[in-house]
Amino acid sequence: MTQTPTLYDTLGADVGIRSAVDEFYDRVVADPQLAAYFEGVDMVGLRRHQVEMLSAATGGPKSYTGADMAAAHAGLDISGEAFDRVVGHLRATLVALGVQDQTISSVLGAVSPLRSSIVTA
Numbered sequence: 001m002t003q004t005p006t007l008y009d010t011l012g013a014d015v016g017i018r019s020a021v022d023e024f025y026d027r028v029v030a031d032p033q034l035a036a037y038f039e040g041v042d043m044v045g046l047r048r049h050q051v052e053m054l055s056a057a058t059g060g061p062k063s064y065t066g067a068d069m070a071a072a073h074a075g076l077d078i079s080g081e082a083f084d085r086v087v088g089h090l091r092a093t094l095v096a097l098g099v100q101d102q103t104i105s106s107v108l109g110a111v112s113p114l115r116s117s118i119v120t121a
């Protein structure tokens with residue numbers, strides 16, 4: 001029986017998601033309007049949780065073991081503009097990695113409902 005590939009498979013499974021997350025955070029911390037949010041943050045742990053989170057959200061086998069989105073971002077005073085910039089870096093990362101437009105739309109569609117939990121400023 002042939003199964004329909006999940007969004008996780010389309011992104012290149014574990015290897016694909018890891019390279020997307022690495023490139024994504026390189027872009028985020030290089031953005032002068034976002035860097036301050038990540039000062040002093042354990043980026044190894046953050047990348048690991050983000051890989052789990054994206055894997056779980058796209059139908060992959062890993063479950064997410066980090067804090068829930070509101071708790072993880074509480075007290076960071078994240079503005080709507082900062083959220084949009086982060087989503088923009090996610091989109092640019094997926095474009096740079098050659099991911100198809102339709103897949104990019106699905107990934108962005110999966111993160112946009114998180115806005116109300118993450119934006120607090």
Ligand code: HEM
Pocket residue numbers: 034037038041042045046049050053065066067068072073076078082083084086087111114118
């Ligand atoms: C676009 C949707 C977003 C998703 C899916 C997301 C996902 C995550 C995940 C999975 C974690 C790890 C939580 C943990 O380790 O328990 C995290 C932490 C964090 N996120 Fe986000 N995030 C998003 C947007 C943002 C934005 C817009 C900012 C700031 C501009 C941001 C800044 C941070 C910081 C600084 C941490 C680390 C907090 C700490 O360790 O104290 N995130 N995020």
